[in-house]
Amino acid sequence: MSALPLLDDEPPLLVVDGLTVAYGTRVGCRDVSFELWPGEVLGIVGESGSGKTSLLNALSAKIEPTAGRIHYRLRDGTMADLFGLSEAARRQLLRTDWGVVHQNPRDGLRLTVSAGANVGERLMAIGARHYGEIRGAALDWLGKVEIDRDRIDDRPSSFSGGMQQRLQIARNLVTNPRLVFMDEPTGGLDVSVQARLLDLIRGLVADLGLSAIIVTHDLAVARLLAHRLMVMRGGEVVESGLTDQVLDDPQHPYTQLLVSSILQV
Amino acid sequence: MAPVLDIRGLAKSFTLHNQGGVTLPVLAAVDLTVGAGECVALHGRSGTGKSTLLRTLYGNYRVQSGELWVRHGATRIDLAQARPRQIIELRRSTIGYVSQFLRVIPRVAALDIVAEPMRARGVAVEAARARAAALLTRLNVPERLWHLAPATFSGGEQQRINIARGFAVAYPILLLDEPTASLDGDNRAAVIGLIDEVLARGTAIVGIFHDGEVRDRVASRLYDMTEAKAAA
Amino acid sequence: MTEMLAGYNFAYLDEQTKRMIRRAILKAVAIPGYQVPFGSREMPLPYGWGTGGIQVTASIIGRADVLKVIDQGADDTTNAISIRRFFARTAGVATTERTVDATIIQTRHRVPETPLKAGQIMVYQVPIPEPLRWLEPRETETRTMHALSEYGAMHVRFYEDIAHYGRIATTYDYPVIVNDRYLMRPSPIPKFDNPKLDMSPALQLFGAGREKRIYAVPPFTKVKSLDFHDHPFAVESWDEACSLCGSTTSYLDEVLTDDQGGRMFVCSDTDYCRSRTA
Numbered sequence: 001m002s003a004l005p006l007l008d009d010e011p012p013l014l015v016v017d018g019l020t021v022a023y024g025t026r027v028g029c030r031d032v033s034f035e036l037w038p039g040e041v042l043g044i045v046g047e048s049g050s051g052k053t054s055l056l057n058a059l060s061a062k063i064e065p066t067a068g069r070i071h072y073r074l075r076d077g078t079m080a081d082l083f084g085l086s087e088a089a090r091r092q093l094l095r096t097d098w099g100v101v102h103q104n105p106r107d108g109l110r111l112t113v114s115a116g117a118n119v120g121e122r123l124m125a126i127g128a129r130h131y132g133e134i135r136g137a138a139l140d141w142l143g144k145v146e147i148d149r150d151r152i153d154d155r156p157s158s159f160s161g162g163m164q165q166r167l168q169i170a171r172n173l174v175t176n177p178r179l180v181f182m183d184e185p186t187g188g189l190d191v192s193v194q195a196r197l198l199d200l201i202r203g204l205v206a207d208l209g210l211s212a213i214i215v216t217h218d219l220a221v222a223r224l225l226a227h228r229l230m231v232m233r234g235g236e237v238v239e240s241g242l243t244d245q246v247l248d249d250p251q252h253p254y255t256q257l258l259v260s261s262i263l264q265v
Numbered sequence: 266m267a268p269v270l271d272i273r274g275l276a277k278s279f280t281l282h283n284q285g286g287v288t289l290p291v292l293a294a295v296d297l298t299v300g301a302g303e304c305v306a307l308h309g310r311s312g313t314g315k316s317t318l319l320r321t322l323y324g325n326y327r328v329q330s331g332e333l334w335v336r337h338g339a340t341r342i343d344l345a346q347a348r349p350r351q352i353i354e355l356r357r358s359t360i361g362y363v364s365q366f367l368r369v370i371p372r373v374a375a376l377d378i379v380a381e382p383m384r385a386r387g388v389a390v391e392a393a394r395a396r397a398a399a400l401l402t403r404l405n406v407p408e409r410l411w412h413l414a415p416a417t418f419s420g421g422e423q424q425r426i427n428i429a430r431g432f433a434v435a436y437p438i439l440l441l442d443e444p445t446a447s448l449d450g451d452n453r454a455a456v457i458g459l460i461d462e463v464l465a466r467g468t469a470i471v472g473i474f475h476d477g478e479v480r481d482r483v484a485s486r487l488y489d490m491t492e493a494k495a496a497a
Numbered sequence: 498m499t500e501m502l503a504g505y506n507f508a509y510l511d512e513q514t515k516r517m518i519r520r521a522i523l524k525a526v527a528i529p530g531y532q533v534p535f536g537s538r539e540m541p542l543p544y545g546w547g548t549g550g551i552q553v554t555a556s557i558i559g560r561a562d563v564l565k566v567i568d569q570g571a572d573d574t575t576n577a578i579s580i581r582r583f584f585a586r587t588a589g590v591a592t593t594e595r596t597v598d599a600t601i602i603q604t605r606h607r608v609p610e611t612p613l614k615a616g617q618i619m620v621y622q623v624p625i626p627e628p629l630r631w632l633e634p635r636e637t638e639t640r641t642m643h644a645l646s647e648y649g650a651m652h653v654r655f656y657e658d659i660a661h662y663g664r665i666a667t668t669y670d671y672p673v674i675v676n677d678r679y680l681m682r683p684s685p686i687p688k689f690d691n692p693k694l695d696m697s698p699a700l701q702l703f704g705a706g707r708e709k710r711i712y713a714v715p716p717f718t719k720v721k722s723l724d725f726h727d728h729p730f731a732v733e734s735w736d737e738a739c740s741l742c743g744s745t746t747s748y749l750d751e752v753l754t755d756d757q758g759g760r761m762f763v764c765s766d767t768d769y770c771r772s773r774t775a
Contacts (some may be wrong), residue, residue: 037350047529088645095649110653114660117653124656125649131659153660164412167764196369202370206384224370228349242349249326253282260283 006014011073013038013179013211014059019068021054028054029235032068041205041212043226043243045219045258051235053183059213060100060181061090072179094201095125099172099180099254103187105164108171109156115142115167122175141170145200163194166200173204182214186221198224219262223247231255267336268298269438269440269469270322275331275345277314277321291317297333297471297488301437304470305461306480309490315473316365318490319440322471323362324352333401333439335359357385362440363431367423369416376411377403379429386434393433400429404455439463439474444477457482501589508555508588514538518556518711522702525713530675531643532626537709547605550622554603557618557702558584563591565599570607570748570765577605596768606669608690610747610769613699615716621684622713628672628682629726648680649721654700659728668733674721675714683720689732689748694720737762742773747760 012035019260021028029051036042046052059080069080075097077216082090083229094100102108109118120128120137128134135152142149145161145166156164165185172180175224185201186194196257202225216222231254239252250256275295278286291314299305299428307315308350320326320350322333324344333344342351356362361382370378379397400431404425415423424447429440441460445453460483464470471488474480480487514536521535540548558564564584568577572594580603581592593599596611603620613619629639632650642648642681658666664753671688675681683694684703694701694714703715714720724730738745740761747769749762764770 012595040350085640091645091647113657115654116660117656121649121653124652125647127649129652129724129726131656132727133428134656135660141554199370199372241327242352244325245327245349248320249279251280251327256282 004071004122006087010037011079012036013040013073015069015071015079016059017071019070020066021051021063021255022066027051027235029058029232031209032230032237034230034237034240036179036211036213038211039205039209040228041183041200041210041214041226043222043229044213044215044232045217045222046232047217047231049234050232052232054235055232056181056183056213056215060098061094062100075178090159095122096175097177097179098202099169099177099178101165101168101172101185103180103184105156105161105168108168109164111155111157114155115159118156118167118171119174122171123125126175139175141174142167144204145170146196156233156238160193163187164188165197169200169204173208173210176208178211180212182212184216184218185214186216186218194221201225219259267341267350268300268334269336270297270299270471271332271334271341272297272322273332273334275318275321275333276329276434277317278329279354292321295434299438299466299469299471301469302481304464304472304483305487306470306487307473307490309480313490315490316442319362319442319471319473322438322440323360324356325362344377358453359432359436360438360440361431361434361443363444365424365446367415367427369414369423371416372414374412375406375415375418375426376378378415378426379433382430382434395485397429397433401426403459404429405452419447421449424448425452428459432463435463435466435468437468439468439470439472440493441470441474443473443475445474445476453479502586505587507560508558508584509540510538510555512551515556518552518584518724519713522553522556522713525702525711526700526715528641529714529718530673530679530681534709535711537706540706540755541583542580545624545706546576547603547622549704549708549711550578550605550620550706551583551704551712552605552706553620553695553702553704554584554601555588555768557620558588558590558601560588560590562600563598565593565596565602566604567602567607568605568769570750571607571767573767578661580720582741595772604686606685606687607748608686608693610744610764610766611772613693615698617699619699619701619703621686621703623682623684623703623710624707624718626682626703626705626708626710628680635681644681645759646678648674651680652725654723655723655728659725665724665728665730671730672723674723676718677721679721681712681714681720687732687733687748691720691722692706692732696720707762712761735762739764739770741769744770744773 002040017033019032020030032055044052057063057259064083071079072082074080110263116135117136120134120140123134139149139152142152147163147166156167200234214225224245229243229246230237238247239255247259249258270415275292277292278290280290297372307318309315317326321328328345331345334341335344337355376394376397379400380393383393415426428444445456457479517536519533521533525533540551542548566577566581568574584590585592588706596609603616605622627639629642633639655665669687670682671691673681673683696717698716700716703712722730735749739749741763744764747764747766751760751762754759
């Protein structure tokens with residue numbers, strides 16, 4: 001039997017320490033701390049106003065936190081303070097090593113250019129200059145996200161919501177990011193479309209060894225996708241731990257309320 | 266020989282905050298050791314905490330006090346204090362769990378549900394699916410069902426997929442919650458066969474078997490759940 | 498020679514404005530391809546007719562300069578004549594139609610065929626200076642993209658062209674990278690003229706009056722047109738030669754001669770054509 005890793009000899013990919021996001025006197029999220037390892041999916045669940053979106057925005061460098069630190073392990077192994085990096089370095093990170101899947105695919109796609117161009121853009125942004133290869137990579141990824149390859153030259157404005165969301169995922173994954181942020185990835189989609197998307201995300205996370213932070217209010221999505229869960233309420237993390245443990249044996253009164261509120265089919 | 270599973274003074278209660286904060290003490294003090302090749306059957310009426318104990322052994326339920334030592338490779342770890350990451354690793358390679366009901370994931374075919382624990386340990390797709398197919402065959406699940414998602418299967422069919430998944434990887438510790446509950450004679454025999462094989466290989470099993478015949482066939486000893494409440 | 502107008506400063510603009518524009522030009526020359534904002538003035542010419550070019554010319558022109566003005570390569574179009582006369586009347590400078598004699602050449606949409614010499618200055622009239630405007634309407638965002646050299650999206654445009662038309666469809670105002678650093682629009686000159694910008698002995702100034710930007714390519718600066726490795730940059734070519742001078746290497750205009758579809762091809766650069774037939 002080979003040696004089994006147990007004592008976390010692998011350093012974390014993301015270390016968040018005392019993160020607070022405040023908008024003047026109004027607090028978005030307060031004093032959030034956690035670590036994330038490669039290949040791990042962290043779910044952040046909570047209702048509207050819980051602070052989960054503020055947290056995600058700070059983590060994905062969209063807004064600067066009011067207090068606290070975010071450290072990310074770069075590909076060369078060094079731990080970088082996210083907001084200590086130059087803006088250029090941060091933007092580069094967002095284009096290559098990170099992905100952001102928005103709730104509304106229109107926020108994460110270029111609607112005026114073709115699907116192929118959408119997928120190829122990040123490659124072109126990092127210097128790819130061979131049209132044939134770029135197109136080949138785009139075709140490859142459309143296949144992976146189950147979009148008909150014939151649609152490569154069509155504009156995303158002609159796609160359904162589910163297809164747009166899958167295109168957004170392809171667009172983000174083409175540069176093999178190590179960390180993907182998702183904000184309500186299945187929000188607004190029909191149930192059958194949701195199922196397909198969740199299946200895709202599960203498969204990709206497993207196959208590519210991605211780390212992901214997924215914000216959702218849907219506990220079923222969290223159970224399906226996340227290894228660990230953080231429950232947020234009023235800007236604070238009230239409970240965190242193994243997903244099935246938090247959902248099956250909730251300790252905090254709010255978590256218990258949340259879990260007991262789910263309608264059974 | 267060091268035990269594979271060493272439970273000491275395990276206590277588990279539920280506090281229902283939304284029901285006025287009432288506390289239900291389910292397990293008061295569990296002391297139990299299980300060695301390799303042993304099968305311990307949890308014995309007691311409904312409500313004595315059998316499923317609760319199994320779920321606690323899988324890290325699904327939190328523990329209020331006590332120790333839960335699990336042998337992991339050359340070392341051992343206290344599951345009661347383990348971090349989520351460690352529990353995930355234990356579940357990947359050391360502890361298997363066959364629950365009472367299959368948790369159905371939309372769109373994932375039965376074959377892939379069974380193959381998933383193997384894929385998680387790095388087994389190639391083709392090899393994993395082949396072994397999954399062998400297990401499903403053994404459990405009399407017809408091939409026409411292999412490539413369908415189990416949402417529309419019967420209770421017995423779903424349970425057999427659940428069992429196949431639990432036996433796909435050679436876990437040193439296996440937790441079985443009513444593995445033969447929805448099965449007929451032939452399929453019960455098939456499950457007994459699987460249990461015999463893994464026991465012979467040195468697997469430690471903790472299980473709940475309502476069927477007396479199955480229990481008598483596979484259990485090396487019983488653990489009476491009233492012992493768990495004794496210290497209450 | 499036209500009479501100079503009374504009551505106007507030399508070259509129309511006041512001295513402080515000229516200083517301001519010269520400062521902008523110096524900045525632009527110091528950072529090749531970078532768009533420098535400037536306080537564009539009201540000129541006796543509507544926006545879209547060359548106000549930027551006129552302001553640049555007005556700021557650099559001196560009494561000893563010889564000015565040439567072309568519009569689509571021709572000295573005798575309405576615009577070219579109007580602008581040339583404007584400077585004759587407000588600056589009293591000598592004007593010419595011969596490229597070789599000019600010290601300043603203000604142009605709309607062409608670069609002369611005759612190679613430029615050190616000491617000459619080209620002034621380009623620019624409608625839209627921002628090469629990324631089609632992609633990103635926000636000025637704040639395009640400035641950040643330039644600052645961080647985030648130009649990948651420009652290739653997205655070309656990718657789209659090749660996907661839809663089989664080739665890069667842009668044929669004028671073809672974007673270039675200046676000095677291996679800034680992405681620049683060379684103004685609506687045909688891509689045929691892009692190679693002339695590369696390592697030119699002349700100073701090249703670009704003025705956008707409505708958009709209030711000035712940029713520059715100093716002499717002997719590298720100017721490279723964007724392309725893909727498997728779809729390299731290529732210029733236009735014609736099967737015909739110029740009907741007047743016989744040139745097979747200059748940019749040709751197609752001229753309809755009658756209503757039966759008769760046509761002939763002539764050099765767009767009138768001075769070049771004339772110099773060959775003289």
